[in-house]
Amino acid sequence: MKFEKREQQILAAQKGSNQVAVRGFNERLVLDLVRKNGALTKAEATRLTGLSPNAVSVIFRALENENLLLRGAPIKGRIGQPSVPMRINPDARYYLGLKIGRHVADFVVIDFTGQVRSVVSTTYKYPMPDETVAFARNNLPSLLKGAGLEKEQISGFGIAMPDELWNWTMDFGAPKSKMEIWRDVDLSRELSDLGPWPVYRENDGTAACGAELLFGPHQSTQDLLYFFVGTLIGGGIALNGSVFRGRTGRAAGFGPMRVPVSTPGKDRLVDYASLSVLENMIERAGGDRFSIYGDENAWQENTGLVEKWLETTALGIAHAIVSSLSVIDFETVVIDGSFPPTVREKLVELVSRQLDQLDLQGIEKPAVEGGRWGPLARAVGAAALPLADEYVINQNTLMRH
Template sequence: MTVDHVRSLSSGINQTGVRAYNERLLLSVLQRNGALPGGELARRTGLSPQTTSVILRKLEQDGLLHKGVPVKGKVGKPSVPFDIEADGLFSMGLKIGRRSADLLVLDLKGEVRMQLRETYDYPMPDTVFGFLERGYEDLMSALSIDMRSRMCGLGIAAPFELWNWHELVGAPPAEFAAWRDIDFSAEAARITDLPVHQVNDATAACRAEHVFGMGREYRDYVYFFIGAFIGGGIVLDHAVFEGNQKNAGAFGPLPVPDVQGKPAQLIDLASIRALEVRLEADGLDPRQLWQTPQDWSHLEAYVQPWLEQTADALAIASVASCAVIDFEAVVIDGAMPATCRARLVEMTRTRLSDQDLRGVIAPEIIEGRVGNNARGIGAAAGPIISQVLLNRSAALLGALLHKLGSERTSPFPGRTYPTGSVTGMPRAV
């Protein structure tokens, strides 16, 4: 199957256009809370039962929802829960990392259906977009015709100002500067002919955790993702806050002292690159850290001191973050084996208790659930959110709520826009 043939099959879902606000609201409530009956959906959104029923039938006909098994109650008819249909929509996510690139297919429930990976010493445009071109054709060819018709877009997660990282990834400066002139969206659209959404890689990881992982359970939290370097994200009032320049949560430059108390940055201490340096010092190949499946058990002599150093730095960074905003939690995830992540979280909890917390409310230290694939999943979530879910960007919602006030006339004549529902989302209009 040629790329042109793949393109011709990938535009079906886009013909349905942008979904109405109330359709997005119901889908968003179900995505965040799981299966619910129509009556409960009406109560949570403020829609009338009749309107809710009409919308649910339409979403079911469009293949975005399915009915569950009726649940018998004490009185009246059994309630029928509705849930997201996993096959209702698909998207692709391209993660451009410092050591590898991933291309994956994500379904509407956040499950990765297929995935390809390419490793390298450092990323270059020809390598990355060559991988995208080959991988896109391979993945689309492996999908059924119906799945291809429901492919809604491609999300790209890449480091902010990638060209500035040449020294840390060991790339020739002159060659690596080629990234400065690359238009990610234009290159990807040329290859795939899909709508393209670009996001900072660490923000993408935060989005994945927020939409599909631990983030559903907390209102405000800091998110740290430890990859080759460290980045993260910020969630405020149940929404990922991207910032004015789309770079909020860029924790790498955060000043923290090293073990000798000398000034350093979080990126120097709490990143897998710091573990690579330990291996290189003893003549070991650092590329073994990125092999799949990941297994670092034979490197315990290097991993343990690295985890201790990282936990110390994260504890300090957590206090600094909570001194600005009283986050209720700090979520830690990363491109590492799950056993290492669990150890790191426990160590960070211990180190946090040793910090001077006067004037600061200590946050919970929580282990992320999404793991190594968070950046690719977060990238792929972008097109899905654009097509069928409410855009829970704190910046966009904040501007809207500021304009509307707590109970003012909405942009829709004859309607009001009450804020603050039990779902953490605006109510129906």
């Protein structure tokens, strides 16, 4: 197998240790390498980790015994014994992910490689706690049936949702008086009896960023800027190859970021680069503002409004990228959202074009790419929370110790 020079530079900072006391770290490191490269032989793992051949053999054997790795076909034609590449076993573990959005809830099952095995979704004008809990409870049996799994096969459960749902209510047409009830709701506790698994909770934008970093095509990216265009725009950042949550867990919320757009009284990114803005445009034109959620035809039916919205959204995101790059020189920007792939592709193209027209003096234009998951990114990220906690190295946590 061939490895890019850039990847080898990244891995140089993640060398393993031959001390038995950090065997857990070394196993995570080897799993991470296998996940990033698709498959890995013992010789390649030895070279990339700096571990001894014996240590790598012990780790490979342990991971295979735990059913986390599968043997591939031997690679013949080389001197000595044929090399046997190891790959991640998709069926090693399964996880539940629940995303509660401002207009849509998604409930998914993913396998150990991040593939979605089953999904159920529902839409509403705004979320309420009782309905949210009922959605999860009522749909768990059909969700598991769709994945061909029993409850006992699930290894963890993650929840992703916006912080402070009781705020920003005017921006997505919800009555503040009703949304105030969320202040006293602990959804993790409410759903803790759903099954015998640990329950994790994360901000939805941060969770989506984690899904992109763990399962997307950016696994070797060290510093990544991630935008998710939902009802209200959010996102996340990755530093040193790991998701960075920040002091309060709200790193890269993006909504309050000021952008120099000319509309008087509106200078926040959320005022331009959010689906709620498109909702209002459709409603003013006499259409159903909620039609863009769950109905791809609505995007075609409102082509003129969508194109106008895309232009202002791209300009706002481009300004936000420049502001972010003045602080950290991110190598890659990923843009995703609750819209069809064709809309995502157009938005990525427009953002890149806008960046070419802005003053980039003192900064370097990053790669601008589309995300992998679309509307399911936050639910997949929720499901990935327990997986990452048990099997992934967080470089930012390590650096604090």
